[in-house]
Amino acid sequence: xxTECFESRVYEIEVLTPTVIGGQDKIQSFEFVRDGDYxxxxxxxxxxxxxLFKESFVDELTxxxxxxxKDFNIRNVMTKYNIDFRRFxxxxxxxxxxxxxxREIVAFVKSAGRFYIPxxxxxxxxxxxxxxxxxxxxxxxxxxxxxxxxxxxxxHLSSDADKKVFSSPNESPxxxxxxxxxxxxxxxxxxxxxxxxxxxxxxQVKWFAGVKEGKTNNVDNPEQSSSILAEGIKPGVxxxxxxKVEKDFxxxxxxxxxxxxxxGMNVSVVSPSEFLAEVMRAVAKDYIQRxxxxxxxxxxxxxxxxxxxxxxxxxxxxxxxxxxxxxxxTGYLSKTVGIFFTKSHFEKLEKVGGLSRxxxxxxxxxxxxxxxxxxxxxxxxxxxxxxx
Numbered sequence: 001x002x003t004e005c006f007e008s009r010v011y012e013i014e015v016l017t018p019t020v021i022g023g024q025d026k027i028q029s030f031e032f033v034r035d036g037d038y039x040x041x042x043x044x045x046x047x048x049x050x051x052l053f054k055e056s057f058v059d060e061l062t063x064x065x066x067x068x069x070k071d072f073n074i075r076n077v078m079t080k081y082n083i084d085f086r087r088f089x090x091x092x093x094x095x096x097x098x099x100x101x102x103r104e105i106v107a108f109v110k111s112a113g114r115f116y117i118p119x120x121x122x123x124x125x126x127x128x129x130x131x132x133x134x135x136x137x138x139x140x141x142x143x144x145x146x147x148x149x150x151x152x153x154x155x156h157l158s159s160d161a162d163k164k165v166f167s168s169p170n171e172s173p174x175x176x177x178x179x180x181x182x183x184x185x186x187x188x189x190x191x192x193x194x195x196x197x198x199x200x201x202x203x204q205v206k207w208f209a210g211v212k213e214g215k216t217n218n219v220d221n222p223e224q225s226s227s228i229l230a231e232g233i234k235p236g237v238x239x240x241x242x243x244k245v246e247k248d249f250x251x252x253x254x255x256x257x258x259x260x261x262x263x264g265m266n267v268s269v270v271s272p273s274e275f276l277a278e279v280m281r282a283v284a285k286d287y288i289q290r291x292x293x294x295x296x297x298x299x300x301x302x303x304x305x306x307x308x309x310x311x312x313x314x315x316x317x318x319x320x321x322x323x324x325x326x327x328x329x330t331g332y333l334s335k336t337v338g339i340f341f342t343k344s345h346f347e348k349l350e351k352v353g354g355l356s357r358x359x360x361x362x363x364x365x366x367x368x369x370x371x372x373x374x375x376x377x378x379x380x381x382x383x384x385x386x387x388x
Contacts, residue, residue, distance in 0.1 A: 008178075008180075008242040008243065008244045009242065009243050009244065009245070009387050009388060010240060010241070010243070010388045011179070011240065011241050011242070011243040011385055011387050011388070012238055012239075012240055012385070012388065013117065013238065013239050013241075013383050013384070013385055014236070014237070014238050014384040014386075015233045015235050015236065015237045015238075015383055016235055016310065016313065016323070016382040016383055016384055017235055017306070017310075017370070017379055017380055017381065017382040018096070018191070018193045018232040018233065018235060018370055018378070018380055018381075019232055019233045019326060019327050019381050019383060020106060020108060020193070020230045020231065020233075020327050020328035020380060020381070021108060021109045021117055021118065021121050021326070021328065022106055022109045022327075022328055025106075025107040026104040026105065026107060027041065027104060027105040027106075027231075028069060028103065028104050029069070029070075029103040030064070030065065030069050030073075030074050031044075031074075033074060033075045033089075034075075034095075034101065035085075037094055037095050038092045038093065038094055038095065039092060039093050039095060039192055040085055040086060040089035040092045041089055041090045041091055041092070041093070042085065042088055042089060042090070043088050043089060043090045046088055047061075047078075047083070047088040048061075050088075051081070051083065056081075057077070057083070060080075064077060070103065090113060091113070091187040092187065093187060093190055093192050093231060095192050096191040096192060096194075096234075097194065097371070097373040097374075097377070098192055098193070098227075098229060099194065099223075099227075099373065099374050100194065100227040100229075101229065102226075102227055102228070104229075105192060105229045105230060105231060106228065106229065106230035106231065106328060108190065108230075108231035108232065108233075109121075111181070111184075114184040114185070115184060115185035115187065115189075115190050115231075115233065116182050116183070116185060116239070117181065117182040117185075117239060117241075117326075118181050118182075119178075119179040119181045119182075121326060121327065122179050122182075122241075123174070123177060125324050125326040125327075126177070126179075126276070126324065129279075129280055129283045129284070129324055130259065130263075130279060130280075130283075132283045132286070133263050133264060133265055133279050133282060133283050134262055134263065134264055136264055171255060171256055171257075172256065173249050173250075173252060173256055173257065173258050173259050173262075174249070175256070176244075176246035176247075176249035176256070177243075177244070177245055177246070177249050177276075178243070178244040178246075179241065179242075179243050179244075180241040180242040180243070181241060182239035182240065182241045183239045183240045183241065184239075185233055185237060185239060189234055190231055190233055191231075191232060191234050192229055192231055193229070193230055193232045193370050193380075194227050194228070194370065194371045194372070195227065195228040195230060195368050195369065195370055195371070196208070196222055196227055196228070196368070196369055196371050197225075197226070197228075197367075197368055197369075198300075198366060198367045198368070198369050199218050199365060199366045200365040200366075201218055201365075204220075205298050205300070206218035206219060206220060207219055207220070207221070207222045207224075207225035208225055208226055208366070209225045222371065222374075222376075223374060227371070228368075232380070243387060245272040245273040245275075245276050245387070246272060247272055249272055249276075250272045250276075259275075259279075265282055267279060269319065273320060273387045274319045274320055274387075276322075277317075277320055277321060277322040277385075277387060278319070280322035280323070280324055280385075281314060281317060281321075281322045284314055284322065284323040284325075285311070285314055285315075287325075288307050288310055288311050288314065288323075291303075291307055292304055292307045292308065292311070294367075295307065302375070302376045302377070302378075303376060303378070303379060306378045310323060313384065317384075318386075320386060320387045320388070321384065321385065321386045321387075322384075322385050323382060323383070323385070324382075324383060324385060325379075325382050325383075326381050326383055327380065327381045328380070328381070367379070368380065
């Protein structure tokens with residue numbers, strides 16, 4: 001155990017369902033060219049550098065980029081000047097059963113143009129899952145914040161409670177959990193996925209189709225609904241990194257209160273990394289079972305089947321393994337303790353956030369679903385983690 005406190009372990013992430021890390025940056029339609037089932041993302045620096053002396057091309061490209069981008073077709077301009085867009089692409093990605101091609105794509109986070117999973121995103125997902133395993137008296141801190149009607153910013157409810165539960169960064173047990181960025185992902189192991197928003201309206205499944213005249217428009221037929229396209233890592237892909245789970249993360253010390261005394265469950269293992277894995281498995285199992293119940297209620301057989309597959313994987317894991325949901329479009333429940341809140345809690349949240357769309361009877365009432373070839377396919381962001 002002493003060795004584990006000071007030596008880094010290797011973590012292996014296996015992507016189980018399409019995983020998107022990003023959400024802030026968008027790739028606009030003029031930045032890529034579609035050719036069959038692939039998108040080619042243009043390297044404008046190289047394109048201009050090698051065609052600098054084609055003045056008419058540069059002028060037309062400049063006018064197009066500075067004008068109405070909705071009407072600008074980069075492929076047409078390149079074809080007009082006999083420029084092969086494939087030669088000037090940074091990378092290409094396959095469209096995984098995408099049927100609608102919106103004018104922008106959610107970009108995956110990259111370093112020097114290469115896909116990877118940031119250690120901060122991985123650690124943030126772990127922290128979110130850990131909060132679901134807290135003792136009931138600690139979860140009450142999150143509930144108590146809801147009683148401060150009109151006195152708090154609803155966006156800061158969680159952070160205020162986090163400070164009470166985990167203290168300041170210098171006194172938090174998470175300072176003893178260190179996670180590196182992952183290894184890079186080959187573009188061949190990434191793709192573009194289509195995501196739609198499922199919304200429960202009056203007990204029926206609807207699909208978000210945008211906002212019309214200031215009102216949310218939901219439709220019965222998903223073919224008529226809006227789509228979000230995002231770069232993501234394909235299922236089956238593995239990446240690696242280093243992780244250090246110190247003894248003080250679990251047991252604490254004279255300054256820091258460890259997780260062991262904060263967790264509302266009995267954990268029998270001694271190893272810090274296996275302690276973390278056991279907590280994560282317990283949280284994932286409860287979360288998955290709740291989602292199975294939700295999707296079963298609304299007759300979403302494909303998603304129920306996907307979650308049963310995840311549950312089967314979870315039940316077969318070794319002590320050093322766990323499942324976790326991470327990244328873009330994974331939703332409110334994966335990122336908060338709201339999984340334990342009841343109707344009365346959400347009624348308070350509705351009063352705290354006067355402009356928020358809160359439905360106490362059913363919250364959250366939306367889910368983001370990955371579609372493939374026009375059909376419900378799976379949910380995003382589930383990965384399997386092995387700590388070696």
